[in-house]
Amino acid sequence: IFDVSKPWLNRVVERRKKAFLTAVSDVSFDVAERSVYALVGESGSGKSTIGKMLVGLLPPSEGAVKIRGTDLARETDAAKVDAVRRDIQMIFQDPFASLNPRWRVRDIIVEPVASRGGETEGMAERLLEQVGLSARDAGKFPHEFSGGQRQRICIARALASEPKLIVCDEPTSALDVSVQAQVLNLMSDLKDEFGLTYLFISHDLTVVQHMADRIGVLYLGRLVEEAGPDALFDDPKHPYTQMLLSAAPQLDNFGRDVPPPTGEIPDPINPPTGCAFHPRCSIAQPVCSRERPEMRDLRGARVACHLAE
Numbered sequence: 483i484f485d486v487s488k489p490w491l492n493r494v495v496e497r498r499k500k501a502f503l504t505a506v507s508d509v510s511f512d513v514a515e516r517s518v519y520a521l522v523g524e525s526g527s528g529k530s531t532i533g534k535m536l537v538g539l540l541p542p543s544e545g546a547v548k549i550r551g552t553d554l555a556r557e558t559d560a561a562k563v564d565a566v567r568r569d570i571q572m573i574f575q576d577p578f579a580s581l582n583p584r585w586r587v588r589d590i591i592v593e594p595v596a597s598r599g600g601e602t603e604g605m606a607e608r609l610l611e612q613v614g615l616s617a618r619d620a621g622k623f624p625h626e627f628s629g630g631q632r633q634r635i636c637i638a639r640a641l642a643s644e645p646k647l648i649v650c651d652e653p654t655s656a657l658d659v660s661v662q663a664q665v666l667n668l669m670s671d672l673k674d675e676f677g678l679t680y681l682f683i684s685h686d687l688t689v690v691q692h693m694a695d696r697i698g699v700l701y702l703g704r705l706v707e708e709a710g711p712d713a714l715f716d717d718p719k720h721p722y723t724q725m726l727l728s729a730a731p732q733l734d735n736f737g738r739d740v741p742p743p744t745g746e747i748p749d750p751i752n753p754p755t756g757c758a759f760h761p762r763c764s765i766a767q768p769v770c771s772r773e774r775p776e777m778r779d780l781r782g783a784r785v786a787c788h789l790a791e
C-alpha cells in the first residue's frame with residue numbers, strides 16, 4: 483500500500499509505528515503466583531501489546547520488560563532469557579489463526595517441546611485428555627475441530643511446555659457464547675490442577691469478574707486503576723472504570739439499550755496531555771489537562787486520578 487519511493491510517507495509510517503510501540507508507558511504490576519491477573523481495556527489500550535512483550539513477540543522501543551528481575555529485552559545471556567521464556571506461554575484470541583492447518587494436532591502440541599529436544603512420547607494424547615478432548619484426536623488436523631475444540635488444542639500446546647504463567651489474550655472472545663463458559667471453566671480447572679498463573683487480557687470486565695484475583699484497568703497504554711474484583715466492582719474509583727462498569731450489561735437492564743462508553747478513544751499516537759482520559763471525563767477540572775495523575779493507594783486499590791477520593 484505504501485509507496486517506498488515516497489520517503490516522506492515512509493517517515494510518517496515509521497513515526498506511527500514507533501509511536502504505537504511507545505503507547506504503553508510506566509505499566510507495572512505484580513502477579514502473584516497461582517493467581518489470575520486481568521488486564522482490561524478497550525481496543526487500543528495497549529493490553530495485547532503488553533501480552534506480546536511478555537512472551538517476546540514484540541520488543542519494547544525503550545525501557546525494560548522485567549520478569550522476576552530478568553530484563554527480557556536487554557539480557558544478553560540467552561540461557562537466562564530462555565529459562566524465563568520457557569515458563570511463559572500464550573493463548574491467543576483466534577484459535578483458527580494460531581494452529582498450522584497442515585500439521586496434525588499431535589505435532590502442533592509437542593512442537594515447542596520437541597524443538598528443545600524434549601521427550602514427547604504420548605504427550606499429545608495425555609494433554610488432549612486433560613483439556614477434555616480424546617487421545618484419538620492427536621492424528622487429526624485443525625479443520626476437523628470446532629472453535630472451542632481448537633482453543634482446547636491451543637491450551638494443550640501451551641501446557642506442553644509446563645509453563646508457570648500463561649498469557650491469555652481474549653481467549654474466548656472469538657467463540658460462541660455457549661462455548662465461552664466451558665473454555666473458561668476448563669482454564670479454571672487446569673489452573674488448580676497445574677498450579678498455573680494467568681495474565682488474562684480482556685476488553686470485557688464481566689468476563690474477568692469471577693475469575694480474576696486482581697484487575698488492572700488500562701487506558702491509552704497506562705494503568706488507571708488496579709484493585710481486587712470486589713473493590714473494583716463495588717467501589718470503582720477512576721471515572722473511566724466507572725464508565726466501563728456503567729456500560730456493562732447487567733441483569734436489571736437486560737433487554738434495554740445500554741449506553742456505550744461515551745466519546746471516542748483518542749489517537750494513541752497523539753494522546754491528550756495530563757490525564758489522557760480528560761476529554762471523556764465528566765468531572766474533569768483544569769488540573770486534569772495540565773498534570774498527569776500518578777498512581778496512588780486509595781481504599782485497597784491503586785488509582786491514577788486527581789479527583790478520586
Ligand code: SF4
Nearest residue numbers: 757760763770787788
Ligand atoms: Fe477525570 Fe481528572 Fe480523574 Fe482524569 S484525573 S479521570 S480527567 S477527574
Ligand code: MG
Nearest residue numbers: 529530651652
Ligand atoms: Mg487485542
